[in-house]
Amino acid sequence: MRVLRRLRAAVLGAAALGITVFAAGCTHLGTVAGAIPLAPGTSDFTAEIQAARAPNLLSTPTGLPLPGFALHFRRGLSRDLDLGVHVYPLGLGADLRYRFFEFSGWHFAVAPGFAGMGLPIPNLQYAWLDLTFPVRAERPLGKGWSVAGGPALVSRQTFLNLVAEPLSVSTATFELYAGGGFRMQHTGKRLKLGVSADVYLDTTRATGLYGGVGFDLGTVARPRAGSASDEIETAAQAETE
Numbered sequence: 001m002r003v004l005r006r007l008r009a010a011v012l013g014a015a016a017l018g019i020t021v022f023a024a025g026c027t028h029l030g031t032v033a034g035a036i037p038l039a040p041g042t043s044d045f046t047a048e049i050q051a052a053r054a055p056n057l058l059s060t061p062t063g064l065p066l067p068g069f070a071l072h073f074r075r076g077l078s079r080d081l082d083l084g085v086h087v088y089p090l091g092l093g094a095d096l097r098y099r100f101f102e103f104s105g106w107h108f109a110v111a112p113g114f115a116g117m118g119l120p121i122p123n124l125q126y127a128w129l130d131l132t133f134p135v136r137a138e139r140p141l142g143k144g145w146s147v148a149g150g151p152a153l154v155s156r157q158t159f160l161n162l163v164a165e166p167l168s169v170s171t172a173t174f175e176l177y178a179g180g181g182f183r184m185q186h187t188g189k190r191l192k193l194g195v196s197a198d199v200y201l202d203t204t205r206a207t208g209l210y211g212g213v214g215f216d217l218g219t220v221a222r223p224r225a226g227s228a229s230d231e232i233e234t235a236a237q238a239e240t241e
Helices: 002-024 228-240
Strands: 043-053 066-078 081-088 091-103 106-110 113-121 124-142 145-164 167-187 191-202 209-221
Touching: 043 191, 066 209, 081 113, 167 209
Parallel strands: none
Antiparallel strands: 043 066, 043 209, 066 081, 081 091, 091 106, 091 113, 106 124, 113 124, 124 145, 145 167, 167 191, 191 209
């Protein structure tokens, strides 16, 4: 029986470590979108892979970058507004991107949002909630290419409850990160490719710099010609002209 208990504990420990590594690699401190909203009725599906030093249970103490994966969905709501929904390992997020200014080919937008992750496993409950406020600028370069980037603030509330005899830990912490990112993107008729890099500093604790590099591939689904959303976009462009 003692051997079985030890074996069970080892299996649970290995599973917990694997889940922690899998979940810890995801980071929400990334620039996966520029400042130009999708046209009304247009949808964008994107898969992203990333290697980053993110604020989590493994990367923070070791300083090692970890792999991450995310799925992103965006939907154009109006000429200057779209909605993003993000799926991470054991986490979800959403944001609203609003373009507030255009000048000489440059587009400027804000994209306030939130993201969260939870790790409900035996003897270890770990979760965090991010509130993000990025300001982004983007400029098309021609032939489908564009460059984007800008500063951002991210507040993170972290919750940890660890039960492991003879030590038990229950704590909640708050961090504020300041930084920003840079992005290159190519958009074709149906496919979209992007490369991004980000750097953030923890302003509340001396834990060093965070950030990473990422690559994403997406597909763009535009509304059919003659749809109502096309008419809205055409009318908006006519008003601008």
